[in-house]
Amino acid sequence: MTRALTTFSLVFCVLFLTACGTSPPVRYYSLQADDHPAYDAKADAVVVGLGPLRVPDYLKRSRMVTRGVGAEMTVHEYARWVEPVDKAMHRVLAADVDGRVDGAVVLAYPFLEPVRLDYLVIGQVERFDSDAAGQVVLQVQWAIVDAAHKAAQPPRRERYAGQASGGGDLEAMARAMSEVLSRFGDDIAGQLRDTIEK
DSSP states (O other), rough: OOHHHHHHHHHHHHHHHHHHHHOOOOOEEEEOOOOOOOOOOOOTTTEEEEEEEEOOOOSSSSEEEEEEEETTTEEEEEEEESSOHHHHHHHHHHHHHHOOOTTTTEESOOOSSSOOOOOEEEEEEEEEEEEETTTEEEEEEEEOOOOOOSSEEEEEEEEEEOOOOTTTTTHHHHHHHHHHHHHHHHHHHHHHHHHHOO
């Protein structure tokens, strides 16, 4: 009886430790810029700094975060960004705007020093995430200012929404976030063109 109990205990411990020792693989995702052809910038090109855009702290982590019911937020242990979203946003937006505005070179924040900037796109991201149903929301306040930090375009608050293919599909969520960010880039590009042409 004692031997059987000991054997059972050992088998149970081995099965328990084996179950605890296996975990899902970590998957990595990234925000993607649209494809734009490369070009040589002209010497008289306007230089634009994309950023700084201040973001909530939950976008500065490597783990993906989704919005639950009410104030609940879910941090996904096995789904991670290749780079924190706050850095990726600057990179993606700079690439998108640069590809859409002729006669401008758009640099992502933080900038190399020393660099001469004619304009800056500054602002604050209030929300950038997906809910359980797969709806992606980007809510941001932003403005374009000149080198003296005077408003070149009036400040504005925008809300962009998109839909992933389904709730819980984190790859679809990352794609939808890239698409929403691209729409924000369209608006920045339009305002920047109006500013340059003044």
